[in-house]
Amino acid sequence: GQSLEQPSEVTAVEGAIVQINCTYQTSGFYGLSWYQQHDGGAPTFLSYNALDGLEETGRFSSFLSRSDSYGYLLLQELQMKDSASYFCAVRRDDKIIFGKGTRLHILP
Amino acid sequence: NAGVTQTPKFQVLKTGQSMTLQCAQDMNHNSMYWYRQDPGMGLRLIYYSASEGTTDKGEVPNGYNVSRLNKREFSLRLESAAPSQTSVYFCASRIGPTTDYGYTFGSGTRLTVV
Numbered sequence: 001g002q003s004l005e006q007p008s009e010v011t012a013v014e015g016a017i018v019q020i021n022c023t024y025q026t027s028g029f030y031g032l033s034w035y036q037q038h039d040g041g042a043p044t045f046l047s048y049n050a051l052d053g054l055e056e057t058g059r060f061s062s063f064l065s066r067s068d069s070y071g072y073l074l075l076q077e078l079q080m081k082d083s084a085s086y087f088c089a090v091r092r093d094d095k096i097i098f099g100k101g102t103r104l105h106i107l108p
Numbered sequence: 109n110a111g112v113t114q115t116p117k118f119q120v121l122k123t124g125q126s127m128t129l130q131c132a133q134d135m136n137h138n139s140m141y142w143y144r145q146d147p148g149m150g151l152r153l154i155y156y157s158a159s160e161g162t163t164d165k166g167e168v169p170n171g172y173n174v175s176r177l178n179k180r181e182f183s184l185r186l187e188s189a190a191p192s193q194t195s196v197y198f199c200a201s202r203i204g205p206t207t208d209y210g211y212t213f214g215s216g217t218r219l220t221v222v
Contacts, residue, residue, distance in 0.1 A: 045210025
């Protein structure tokens with residue numbers, strides 16, 4: 001089986017940097033994904049890490065440490081439109097299992 | 109526009125009624141999935157179809173059935189709706205069952221069972 005743990009809520013200030021952590025326990029680990037979901041919307045794919053290290057895509061970066069079963073999503077230069085829920089996810093065989101999500105609140 | 113299309117977007121059912129949620133994708137993806145999302149519970153997998161002609165149970169299959177009609181379409185049926193099935197339902201697809209690239213999600217169906 002597998003489980004993913006991430007904080008339920010995080011609050012940050014506009015223009016700042018925030019890190020959302022995810023720890024996982026899973027058999028047959030293939031990689032860690034991140035999804036963003038705005039209120040009332042559908043989840044959208046942000047990033048995927050199969051190997052250790054940092055992957056950067058614009059203001060967003062994602063990190064993975066396979067030895068620590070840990071990853072994080074880093075959001076820089078926060079904007080109000082980044083207010084959303086963020087989910088980490090792992091693949092088990094032919095399906096993807098999601099964490100319960102982190103609600104990101106951004107203060108002006 | 110290419111993507112995943114779900115119908116209906118909203119539905120209210122009475123307890124015991126049945127209905128089918130429709131999902132279609134035009135990206136030539138092999139794998140399709142149904143999730144439900146409840147507050148504080150994240151996304152939970154109901155059923156999935158790794159490829160045309162196959163379907164498998166996910167984490168919470170009870171009370172649901174699915175049909176992979178063809179490569180494009182994957183429907184979810186509630187035979188006898190219960191208030192516990194009030195939720196937001198998302199269909200998703202991806203290129204293949206062991207591809208590690210991400211899902212594409214539909215816009216969701218908001219279902220209320222009274």
